[in-house]
Amino acid sequence: TQLLEQSPQFLSIQEGENLTVYCNSSSVFSSLQWYRQEPGEGPVLLVTVVTGGEVKKLKRLTFQFGDARKDSSLHITAAQPGDTGLYLCAGAWTDKLIFGTGTRLQVFP
């Protein structure tokens, strides 16, 4: 069974702080996606990274795909309460998309 471990599992921070969420596996993925799920809704795609070492930015969010395509990170600069939610990574492996264990982020004003 392929497993994508995310860390930390839970994160509570104050508005304005920076944070990094990690997504790690022993498997190589052809691409990796990040989703955000807000309370009461389904996950929504934020970004897809495809090339090893690729970095993508989405406003205050920076996504990086590891050189070996086994891991990824999501960095949020100056977090805001609107960033609160569950962050899920998902790796494309053979013919499937495997979801990570999730990081629940709470940003307090």
Add this chain to the structure above:
Amino acid sequence: ETGVTQTPRHLVMGMTNKKSLKCEQHLGHNAMYWYKQSAKKPLELMFVYSLEERVENNSVPSRFSPECPNSSHLFLHLHTLQPEDSALYLCASSQERRNTQYFGPGTRLTVL
């Protein structure tokens, strides 16, 4: 309507009831999924349908019975559920199984 819709959004049922969850996708995708999401647990894949055929069933108890009558619709039939089945049930669709999945808003199920 666009995207993936799920009905009902909330459902409370007794352990002896029979109910069904409905999912509809308006994206022309060929794969559909049922997930269970419990508090403080990872997203659990329950069933996968590809081209209207069930291709994955991840050790889900028989009290959950999926149905995919066509490429746009997916049902989850529930009977004789247990309180521990209370969770958010999410439906998703994608064009091919390795591509981006688009999720519905989920059905919040409470089993009394």
